[in-house]
Amino acid sequence: MIRPDAPVLLEIKDLHARVEDKAILKGVNLTVRAGEIHAVMGRNGSGKSTLSKVLAGHPAYTVTAGVVTYRGQDLLALDPELRARIGVFLGFQYPVEIPGVSNLEFLRVATNARRAEQGAEELDTFAFEDLVRERLKVVQMDPAFLDRSVNEGFSGGEKKRNEILQMALLEPLVAILDETDSGLDIDALRIVAGGVNQLANADNATVLITHYQRLLDAITPDYVHVMAAGRILRTGGKELALDLEERGYDWVDQELAAQAPVPLEVA
Amino acid sequence: MAASLTAPMALADWTRQWLNGLPVADGPLAAVQQRGREALAELPVPSSRQEDWRFTDLGLLAGLDATLACSPSDAGLPPAAPGVLRLVLDGRSDPLAGVVLPAGLAPLSDSELAQALGHTLAATACEHHWPVELNHAAAQQVLALRVASRSCLTLELVSMQAAGLLPLRVLLVLEEKAELELCQFAGAGGAGLTSLVLEAHLGRGARLTHGVVALGRNDAALLAHLAIEQEPESSATLATVAAGWGLARFEPRIRQVDGSASTTLRGLQVVDHRQVADTHSHISFSGPEGQLDQLHKAVAAGQGRSVFNGAVRVPREAQRTNAAQLSRTLLLSDRARIDTKPELEIVADDVKCAHGATVSCLQTDELFYLQSRGIAADQASALLKRAFCEEVLRDLPGAARQWCRFEHLLASV
Amino acid sequence: MSTAQAVGDLVSQPYKYGFVTDIETEKIAKGLSEDVVRLISSKKQEPPFLLEFRLRAYRQWLQMQEPDWATLGYPPIDYQDIIYYAAPKQQDKKTSLDEVDPKLLETFDKLGIPLSEQKRLSNVAVDAVFDSVSIATTYKEKLAEHGVIFCSISEAVKEYPPLIERYLGTVVPITDNYFAALNSAVFSDGSFVFIPKGVDCPMELSTYFRINSGDTGQFERTLIVAEEGASVSYLEGCTAPMFDTNQLHAAVVELVALDDASIKYSTVQNWYAGDENGVGGIYNFVTKRGQCRGDRSKISWTQVETGSAITWKYPSCVLQGAESVGEFYSVALTNHRQQADTGTKMIHVGPRTRSTIVSKGISAGRSANSYRGLVQMGPKAVGAKNYSQCDSMLIGDQAAANTYPYIRSQQPQAAVEHEASTCRISEDQLFYLQSRGIGFEEAVSMMVSGFCRDVFNQLPMEFAAEADKLLALKLEGSVG
Incomplete structure (x- = not known):
């Protein structure tokens, strides 16, 4: 829901970033207020996944210019774990498998790290099990997954559900979901989208990074942004996504070509 | 075990006797022969006390004629396919005499030979191995060929050993992006020893597919060193099949000089009666992003003995190496x-190295499954044995695949 | 700082048990001779059969060559520069703990092994060995009620000579190897455990070895016998002070399991490993072997190896009895310039014997961690099975992980399966955990313990936490 007076949670100004020697983000601007759902769309290579990784602090990406503030705080100065603890969540496109590390233990340590930051008491194993069993319902997940290693041997759908389960436990204020719909069948997509809808409220915000309209059929965005060549090319309402679905991305190329060439970055 | 105590002495005597009986060093390899003979006189003969020879008794050699064999035979193989050059190696005459080489294939000049001979042996740290020095001491001819850049050739090498020692020396230089398919047949027609030393240098982007089919007999031995140096982006596939030898030892030695190359090794050895087959492979990655895919299989029946030792060295500079080695043995007799x-040996953190080994007899549930479909027990077990071998045989290049009749391999097993 | 570097720093924590206890010690002169062997035997007032045993071993040892085949490099050991007997000065072994020198009790307190009645661990009986002698054994009376004998081997020699004569040296013969022969000649103390027929030992048994003197070799000898249908779980722990010289530790452990008996032997080894330049530390050359003599017997080795400058150790099982079972679960962590050459031998003799090997090696710094194993299927091992899994985790690009799994088989109806892999802590895995709010150190520690989980699961409950703590200790500290 759009409320012009809602507090700004995330503010991205002129963000430039590169991986190795390759400039990928070339001046991204985005403001996210509490209660909003944003969709960032674009082709492969447009920079949308990079944007999510930069916001979460992936070490392979270097920010070369720009500012990101999260509730007034300089987000880019923080280590990845601190960003998570203060309420920024990245749902991975490819959740990582960590053999040997129990999923339950992982969820508990992560949840307690977030709680400690919020000044809440640490949950012992029993209290945490109660909590996790309750949250499992959000994504209709089988408790058996708790006893397995983190994401190890999970199907694509199970991995994505595990991501949303983590989101349900960590209760972030800004959740960035990177291609959460990729690799999901219709039922899994419905469950995952249902989870995201349940968790969205007036105090938090969601940024969906996606290729396709089909996720947006299940989660209605307030804003749709189209990314190309490392920048947000156009912003509109949910109808922009429908427009894209109908006309494809070709017009993006035309629009890009019409613009003056993007100036080279000075690293 | 008692035999292995007497064997080194008998073998030392044989070596001495054999060295004394060699003709005066002569021909293009005279200097190499001279050095080899001196080295061999000094080297201790392999014995079970040396880790590399712990399980492989060379006692068989001591019973062989201490002479050089000459055996000009094409082993009764079907003729080579049209357009494919077949060279017969008899150990004495120049294999290229009277041969018209196809475009893209040329003999090495004397100065090139002087530069290249022994280079790959040294690079793969085996130039002073006993079997190599034995070859040095005896080999009178070397088949030294250059495959020109971007040419694509097929070549067959055939040898048929008689009584005595048949020394074979081969040197191949593959220029950038050259491709060579090499099918080699080593047969045995008498109580002798085939000593094969092959060196191959693969230039950038070159591709070598080498298949060796070695079919021997109970009173014959084969000692083969196959040394390959690979420049980046080259690809080497080496498939060796040995069956029927009283003693057969293959030592594939591979070095990826700057990494970024790909190596595929396939080995199959079949032992029966009192035969011994041994493969000692050694792969070293001297640069990043190398690849290895190795599968070694063995079938042991009768009182046969099968040995496999597979060394993989991944030093610090070989980051992002991806190496997989699998050894599978079918043990068919309780006396084998x-x-x-x-x-x-790994000193690099960002690598993928996996290896596995299995030893078992034929799986009873697989046998049962086939039998439950009406297949007789012996037929079912033959089918399973064939399937076991097929995994290696199918990687033999062209003609070599035809030489390697399955019935031949497992005639008695 | 790169991830690899940061992870490397994490595993470089200082050694916590490096203090020396200031206590008056009785030592004999340096050096080894037949007279020294006789002197040790007489100090311990041993019966003639044992002196004979020692002398035979000593004479054998003189004929033997120090092994050099392990992938280890160390300067030659001067066997004449070692003290072969050192004991804290107290007359006889005290019958009551109250009479034990408080300094000794304090030492074990500091090591986390309280011995006094008020503080001692419930449900774990402890034999505490300080340098060459056992100073106290807890819960002896309670164990005696069940017919279980748990005491120092010196005491057993006096109290139960027939048992010692019957079993000592029958699993590891004195001629077995160089270090076993040396141990047989000069062994000082160690533990003896005897579980009679049908008894399930009511508590965990544990021996804690402490090397205190700087120039003393430690040669303990442990013998565990489980009679028909008996079972026991035993844990060994060890620490040593930090000296800049190397101390030799050459122990022998023999286990005997009769029909349907089961022995679980766990080791949490944390000797001083030397400093980051490889100065000082324990040379740990140990022979451990269990014999499943009886049908359906079972011997299980679990080890967590974190210390020692050099480890040379292959806890083995000889599976003689039909359907007997051998297990080996191992975690070996090496750092700095530590060298570990460890693994196991599973010798399948009897029919339908089974063995499992799970080895996890973690190499950091400039250390070398080798797994060396042998699985042998003898001609009579019909229907025998082995499964082995060897995984290595490499931290940094200067550490070495070597794997040498020998397989020998003479039995077609036996199946052997071996798998090995290498891995590292990947940047993506670290980032994933961090992006869920888990700090760097905890993330590394979680992944290392996850890597070791299959082995930790095998440790007795009381010690699983200890092992995890030990690894965490090696992993904790500030990240620069």
Whole structure:
């Protein structure tokens, strides 16, 4: 829901970033207020996944210019774990498998790290099990997954559900979901989208990074942004996504070509 | 075990006698012969006390004629396919005499030979191995060929050993992006020893597919060193099949000089009666992003003995190496023995190295499944044995595949 | 700082048990001779059969060559520069703990092994060995009620000579190897455990070895016998002070399991490993072997190896009895310039014997961690099975992980399966955990313990936490 007076949670100004020697983000601007759902769309290579990784602090990406503030705080100065603890969540496109590390233990340590930051008491194993069993319902997940290693041997759908389960436990204020719909069948997509809808409220915000309209059929965005060549090319309402679905991305190329060439970055 | 105590002495005597009986060093390899003879006189003969020879008794050699064999025979193989050059190696005459080489294939000049001969042996740290020095001491001819850049050739090498020692020396230089398919047949027609030393240098982007089919007999031995140096982006596939030898030992030695190359090794050895077959492979990655895919299989029946030792060295500079080694042995008799020892040495953190080994007899549930479909027990077990071998045989290049009749391999097993 | 570097720093924590206890010690002169062997035997007032045993071993040892085949490099050991007997000065072994020198009790307190009645661990009986002698054994009376004998081997020699004569040296013969022969000649103390027929030992048994003197070799000898249908779980722990010289530790452990008996032997080894330049530390040359003599017997080795400058150790099982079972679960962590050459031998003799090997090696710094194993299927091992899994985790690009799994088989109806892999802590895995709010150190520690989980699961409950703590200790500290 759009409320012009809602507090700004995330503010991205002129963000430039590169991986190795390759400039990928070339001046991204985005403001996210509490209660909003944003969709960032674009082709492969447009920079949308990079944007999510930069916001979460992936070490392979270097920010070369720009500012990101999260509730007034300089987000880019923080280590990845601190960003998570203060309420920024990245749902991975490819959740990582960590053999040997129990999923339950992982969820508990992560949840307690977030709680400690919020000044809440640490949950012992029993209290945490109660909590996790309750949250499992959000994504209709089988408790058996708790006893397995983190994401190890999970199907694509199970991995994505595990991501949303983590989101349900960590209760972030800004959740960035990177291609959460990729690799999901219709039922899994419905469950995952249902989870995201349940968790969205007036105090938090969601940024969906996606290729396709089909996720947006299940989660209605307030804003749709189209990314190309490392920048947000156009912003509109949910109808922009429908427009894209109908006309494809070709017009993006035309629009890009019409613009003056993007100036080279000075690293 | 008692035999292995007497064998080194008998073998030392044989070596001495054999060295004394060699003709005066002569021909293009005279200097190499001279050095080899001096080295051999000094080297201790392999014995079970040396880790590399712990399980492999060379006692068989001591019973062989201490002479050089000459055996001009094409082993009764079907003729080569049209357009494919077949060279017969008899150990004495120049294999290229009177041969018209196809475009893209040329003999090495004397100065090139002087530069290249022994280079790959040294690079793969085996130039002073006993079997190599034995070859040095005896080999009178070397088949030294250059495959020109971007040419694509097929070549067959055939040898048929008689009584005595048949020394074979081959040197191949593959220029940038050259491709060579090499099918080699080593047969045995008498109580003798085939000593094969092959060196191959693969230039950038070159591709070598080498298949060796070695079919021997109970009173014959084969000692083969196959040394390959690979420049980046080159690809080497080496498939060796040995069956029927009283003693057969293959030592594939591979070095990826700057990494970024790909190596595929396939080995199959079949032992029966009192035969011994041994493969000691050694792969070293001297640069990043190298690849290895190795599968070694053995079938041991009768009182046969099968040995596999697979060394993989991944030093610090070989980051992002991806190496996989699998050794599988089918043990078919309770008087046969197998010894398997993978050796992985890794000093690089960002690598994928996996290896596995299995030893078993035919799976009873698989046998039962076939039988439950009406297939007789012996037929079912033949089918399973064939399937076991097929995994290696199918990687033999062209003609070599035809030489390697399955019935031949497992005639008695 | 790169991830690899940061992870490397994490595993470089200082050694916590490096203090020396200031206590008056009785030592004999340096050096080894037949007279020294006789002197040790007489100090311990041993019966003639044992002196004979020692002398035979000593004479054998003189004929033997120090092994050099392990992938280890160390300067030659001067066997004449070692003290072969050192004991804290107290007359006889005290019958009551109250009479034990408080300094000794304090030492074990500091090591986390309280011995006094008020503080001692419930449900774990402890034999505490300080340098060459056992100073106290807890819960002896309670164990005696069940017919279980748990005491120092010196005491057993006096109290139960027939048992010692019957079993000592029958699993590891004195001629077995160089270090076993040396141990047989000069062994000082160690533990003896005897579980009679049908008894399930009511508590965990544990021996804690402490090397205190700087120039003393430690040669303990442990013998565990489980009679028909008996079972026991035993844990060994060890620490040593930090000296800049190397101390030799050459122990022998023999286990005997009769029909349907089961022995679980766990080791949490944390000797001083030397400093980051490889100065000082324990040379740990140990022979451990269990014999499943009886049908359906079981011997299980679990080890967590974190210390020692050099480790040379292959806890083995000889599976003689039909359907007997051998297990080996191992975690070996090496750092700095530590060298570990460890693994196991599973010798399948009897029919339908089974063995499992799970080895996890973690190499950091400039250390070398080698797994060396042998699985042998003898001609009579019909229907025998082995499964082995060897995984290595490499931290940094200067550490070495070597794997040498020998397989020998003479039995077609036996199946051997071996798998090995290498891995590292990947940047993506670290980032994933961090992006869920888990700090760097905890993330590394979680992944290392996850890597070791299959082995930790095998440790007795009381010690699983200890092992995890030990690894965490090696992993904790500030990240620069």
